[in-house]
Amino acid sequence: MITSKVDNVELKSWKTILQQSYLSWDDLLKYLKIRAEDVSGLNILESSFPLRVTKQYASRIEKGNLEDPLLKQVLPITLEERFNPLYSIDPVQEIGTKQQPNILINKYQGRALMVATGSCAIHCRYCFRRHYPYSEKIGEKKISSALDELATRKDINELIISGGDPLILDDSKLEKILEVASSYSHIKRIRFHTRVPVVFPERVTPGFLQTISSYSPLLVIVTHINHPNEIDTNVAQAMNLIRNQKIVLLNQSVLLRGVNDNIDALLRLSHKLFEVGILPYYMHVLDKVAGAAHFDLPRSRAQLLQTKLQELLPAYLVPRFVEEIPGQPSKTSVT
Numbered sequence: 001m002i003t004s005k006v007d008n009v010e011l012k013s014w015k016t017i018l019q020q021s022y023l024s025w026d027d028l029l030k031y032l033k034i035r036a037e038d039v040s041g042l043n044i045l046e047s048s049f050p051l052r053v054t055k056q057y058a059s060r061i062e063k064g065n066l067e068d069p070l071l072k073q074v075l076p077i078t079l080e081e082r083f084n085p086l087y088s089i090d091p092v093q094e095i096g097t098k099q100q101p102n103i104l105i106n107k108y109q110g111r112a113l114m115v116a117t118g119s120c121a122i123h124c125r126y127c128f129r130r131h132y133p134y135s136e137k138i139g140e141k142k143i144s145s146a147l148d149e150l151a152t153r154k155d156i157n158e159l160i161i162s163g164g165d166p167l168i169l170d171d172s173k174l175e176k177i178l179e180v181a182s183s184y185s186h187i188k189r190i191r192f193h194t195r196v197p198v199v200f201p202e203r204v205t206p207g208f209l210q211t212i213s214s215y216s217p218l219l220v221i222v223t224h225i226n227h228p229n230e231i232d233t234n235v236a237q238a239m240n241l242i243r244n245q246k247i248v249l250l251n252q253s254v255l256l257r258g259v260n261d262n263i264d265a266l267l268r269l270s271h272k273l274f275e276v277g278i279l280p281y282y283m284h285v286l287d288k289v290a291g292a293a294h295f296d297l298p299r300s301r302a303q304l305l306q307t308k309l310q311e312l313l314p315a316y317l318v319p320r321f322v323e324e325i326p327g328q329p330s331k332t333s334v335t
């Protein structure tokens with residue numbers, strides 16, 4: 001039986017814990033015992049996409065290690081400021097195709113994606129929505145009107161709830177979305193895209209589990225884990241608690257230079273995902289978002305890594321290496 005730390009935090013309020021996240025690079029580096037002057041190209045200026053790291057995630061970063069693959073995902077560096085004409089603020093052309101401002105995006109046949117919040121528990125430097133115009137507040141009114149629109153869209157059979165990170169929403173707000181969407185007979189599945197159980201497992205409270213358990217036959221949770229070191233015992237416990245609700249767990253990753261672009265990290269990631277009950281789903285090559293070019297890799301490297309994984313793993317542990325090409329009816333395989 002799992003009795004976890006995450007079981008016990010609800011009384012303390014997950015929001016209180018989240019407020020204690022690192023919001024400045026100097027506090028984070030102090031905790032990690034790294035001197036700022038040793039980090040080449042540290043971006044010390046205020047950014048429109050500022051540093052945000054939960055204490056739980058920071059605890060998995062190796063102290064004193066500038067090359068830590070988790071640290072690289074969250075530390076702002078000056079390379080983000082370098083202009084590259086091939087990288088844009090809207091790499092997958094979502095801003096132009098949204099059906100309602102900031103809320104409902106209908107990219108693929110049968111599926112609609114709801115941007116339910118602009119907030120996240122962590123800021124990932126390579127995020128393809130790092131420039132998304134969340135500033136128009138995504139409040140209950142907009143969510144309600146998106147749900148109203150969904151009622152009329154009989155061509156949609158799957159609702160994808162994304163963000164930001166949707167699990168940042170209160171249980172009551174999640175419950176409302178789930179209750180309404182699941183009442184539509186044409187909605188057969190509801191999928192969450194989230195990094196919260198990974199970067200902030202304290203959010204997986206008994207109240208949250210109760211909220212999702214009522215809808216479990218419809219639910220799929222797609223986590224976002226890029227490196228095996230992101231999975232510690234707290235994450236494993238959180239995943240186990242979710243899995244106990246009979247919810248399908250899949251994972252998508254982003255292939256990132258200097259983070260997981262080697263066969264050892266990818267092999268360990270697949271093995272660890274399976275150990276905690278998650279199947280690898282997609283490995284995305286980087287969406288060409290402005291500010292993240294230094295994480296990108298040649299497609300040939302992605303192809304080589306996929307081939308090696310296929311040689312070394314059973315097919316169900318090999319994620320599909322894909323890229324998102326705006327206007328295409330589905331993700332495109334890199335092979």
Ligand code: SF4
Nearest residue numbers: 120123124127164195
């Ligand atoms: S948690 Fe997801 S949406 Fe938020 S910054 Fe990271 S990748 Fe982007």
